[in-house]
Amino acid sequence: MKSSSSLQKRLGLGLTLGMTLLWLGATVGAWLVVQHELNEAFDSALEETAQRILPLAVLEISNREEPREAQHVATLKMHNEYLTYLVRDASGKILMQSHDANPKIFSKRPTEGFSTSQKYRLYGASALRQTLFIEIAEPLGHRREAAREALFALLLPLFLLIPVSLLGTWLFVRFSLRSVLAYRRAIEARGVGDLSPIKVARLPAEIDPVAEAVNHLLERLRNALEAERSFTANSAHELRTPLASTLAQIQRLHHEAPEGPLRVRAQKIENALRELSRLSEKLMQLAKAEGGGLLSETPQDLIPLLAHGVDEWNQHSGQRIVLQLPSQASVYSTIDPDAFGILLRNLIENALKYGATDQPVQVSLTEQAQLRVVNSGPVVPESVLEHLTERFVRGHSEISGSGLGLAIAKTIVQGVNARMKLLSPATGRQDGFEVCVWLPLAPS
Known part of the structure; x- marks a missing residue:
């Protein structure tokens, strides 16, 4: 026989699981929105950076003695750059680059606008009638790291919420089902012969008709058993006196009868009456045993x-x-x-x-x-x-x-x-x- 599961357990786990799935769905949706906004912010930063650096680069190159000579921009302090850039002419010759720039990640010919390679997001802009170009590259891993951190920030409350919500749901369900649990305990505490109505106040509307039906069934069963016991006890009691009287008459007849078939028949009747008397006594005992x-x-x-x-x-x-x-x-x-x-x-x-x-x-x-x-x-x-x-x-x-x-x-x-x-x-x-x-x- 398959064991039944607890309603409290099913409600607690079901509500917690449902809320967790909803939270996960909301988190994925929010993360997609955040990722989109982050990409827009990073693209805007690339564009703004290019437009800020390009005029300075044009001024720097124009003031050189050798404008076509490549130059590395020195850094004030060594650090890993998230943004690297190149300043090139229309033919692709490098005129200026950041200290950590890798020319291999850029295309051979400078282009304008946004583009994406396997590992980088790039943006290009031009000046002086497209004779000078600046291209800025940002590692896609930087953006993925920011997206992962945003996702982790959204998921972190969920790990705290799951046990708290499970405990809260369990307590709320237990509080809500306290009358049902009291009804169960009242049934479990009953003896075998106790068929009195089960009274538990404030049962839920879904359980109350069941409790009323059980009480009606107990009442009908009690009446049927009482009728059966009453019939058994009364029948056995009423039979005792006439059986004893008849047995006495048969014993007297057996004693007075001459040897022969009549005495044998009287003996058989006497034995049958004794068996009937014992059966009557057993019925009385059975009525006592069933009567509580x-x-x-x-x-x-x-x-x-x-x-x-x-x-x-x-x-x-x-x-x-x-x-x-x-x-x-x-x-x-x-x-x-x-x-x-x-x-x-x-x-x-x-x-x-x-x-x-x-x-x-x-x-x-x-x-x-x-x-x-x-x-x-x-x-x-x-x-x-x-x-x-x-x-x-x-x-x-x-x-x-x-x-x-x-x-x-x-x-x-x-x-x-x-x-x-x-x-x-x-x-x-x-x-x-x-x-x-x-x-x-x-x-x-």
Whole structure:
């Protein structure tokens, strides 16, 4: 079964991811605009620089004794130039150049206007009726570096924004879903038999109809279960008195009847009435197990309850039950004494009925409130074992019984939030049948 994901997690991650993608899109758009504006600014700087240097270069060349002689412009301080320039005549002869200029990056013939080579952006201008030309070159790497720094400046807040927005979104979603989380906790905290309406205030409009539908369903389910339990309990209770009266009359008839078919028939009727009486008792126990009230308000010591129940059964079964108690003086549990008595009675009755008649039944209790009932006998197949806790299911069809003992035990175990496990063969043995029940311990 695929595990469900948290709505809070999905909203937090989804909103944060969506905002991050929007921020990235906005950043890319802003970076493209900034890059365009930077190129315009750099081009304007190239043009302005050329127009500033060209008149000075013309004046410098005109005042020379040898105007056609190439001259390097000395620098006041050594530095890397972002802008380098050449001043040439119309034929391409260099008349002046900056100290760090590389003539190879310029074209052979001077041109006017903007041009772009593989690594440089160039601008050319002319003077004196296109007899003197100046060309300025700027490395494209300089522009790329400026663009990268602008992009980094735009992305830097995003790295800080992502964790902050994730935390903020998570807190906001958690605050917004606090009533939904309270509704979930209210459902999780419920016991197995609690079918009362779930009341949580200020649920979101999307969840409120679901909560109302769940409450309506719980109410219908509670009414149906109460009707079933009431019918079961009332039927069993109403049958008890007429069954006892009829059984007494049949026993008297059996005693007074002469030897022959009439006495045999009376004996069969008496056995059938006894089975019906036991079934009525099982139905009463089942109604008790399904009717709630299986937990006690005060902790109960299981040791005297277990000792009394086993002693009572030993008086009827001929001391066939061996009891093993923990070393400590008491083991307290939250199970109701009557519910524990019904549970123990059904487990022992099942062990005596379906176990080997020449072997004892072992009943033990540990300090952790683990109740074990073990009987000897053939191994129960796995296919049969997993269905034994269902109603009216018996392991050996040739043995008479109602098939409700383990079903009643399972109902009580579920009602007290305990756990039950069936094992065959029994632990540490090659045969037999074992029932383990982990009862709820009382808080210390």
